[in-house]
Amino acid sequence: GENVEQHPSTLSVQEGDSAVIKCTYSDSASNYFPWYKQELGKGPQLIIDIRSNVGEKKDQRIAVTLNKTAKHFSLHITETQPEDSAVYFCAASISPGYSTLTFGKGTMLLVSP
Amino acid sequence: DTAVSQTPKYLVTQMGNDKSIKCEQNLGHDTMYWYKQDSKKFLKIMFSYNNKELIINETVPNRFSPKSPDKAHLNLHINSLELGDSAVYFCASSRTSANTGELFFGEGSRLTVL
Numbered sequence: 734g735e736n737v738e739q740h741p742s743t744l745s746v747q748e749g750d751s752a753v754i755k756c757t758y759s760d761s762a763s764n765y766f767p768w769y770k771q772e773l774g775k776g777p778q779l780i781i782d783i784r785s786n787v788g789e790k791k792d793q794r795i796a797v798t799l800n801k802t803a804k805h806f807s808l809h810i811t812e813t814q815p816e817d818s819a820v821y822f823c824a825a826s827i828s829p830g831y832s833t834l835t836f837g838k839g840t841m842l843l844v845s846p
Numbered sequence: 847d848t849a850v851s852q853t854p855k856y857l858v859t860q861m862g863n864d865k866s867i868k869c870e871q872n873l874g875h876d877t878m879y880w881y882k883q884d885s886k887k888f889l890k891i892m893f894s895y896n897n898k899e900l901i902i903n904e905t906v907p908n909r910f911s912p913k914s915p916d917k918a919h920l921n922l923h924i925n926s927l928e929l930g931d932s933a934v935y936f937c938a939s940s941r942t943s944a945n946t947g948e949l950f951f952g953e954g955s956r957l958t959v960l
Contacts, residue, residue, distance in 0.1 A: 829946050833894070836889045
């Protein structure tokens with residue numbers, strides 16, 4: 734089955750800095766890579782996703798890059814703000830498909846004012 | 847209007863008791879899930895139902911029994927609770943079971959077994 738490794742487990746940055754979270758996956762058949770943000774006391778919420786037919790996707794201050802050959806993908810947050818503080822999860826699956834979405838172990842991002 | 851709502855939000859109980867968590871989604875989705883999040887924040891799928899039919903049943907003790915009376919509801923009953931069952935349980939839904947789109951999560955039910 735799929736295995737998703739996520740690094741780092743914690744990340745502290747100053748407000749205005751950039752933050753990068755990296756994930757690797759094991760199953761070369763995986764083609765859908767979403768990122769979820771979980772704020773304290775809430776459920777995870779999708780913030781951006783990328784499919785294997787593109788190498789990069791951007792939405793305002795967040796961007797995701799995908800390297801299919803190396804089987805890794807990254808989340809980039811620019812101009813971080815205190816409200817970006819949360820746990821971020823990467824995930825991978827085959828889409829369309831009936832296998833489960835496999836999550837990484839999460840990165841706790843702390844943005845200090 | 848909350849899209850995926852689960853109750854109760856907090857549950858504190860003694861070992862050996864039986865408890866239930868309820869979940870409802872008003873998104874018209876076909877597929878619902880139960881995830882367990884442990885103290886290290888690791889999210890693990892437990893069950894998935896598509897239109898009231900069980901489609902995913904990961905390696906979960908049979909003390910856990912999900913029930914889906916209709917496609918908008920998925921409940922989780924846990925018998926003979928153990929200390930290791932302490933976790934946050936998340937209900938989620940998606941439009942289909944085919945991994946084609948977003949998972950919508952509820953706010954979680956924190957279970958503490960004493």
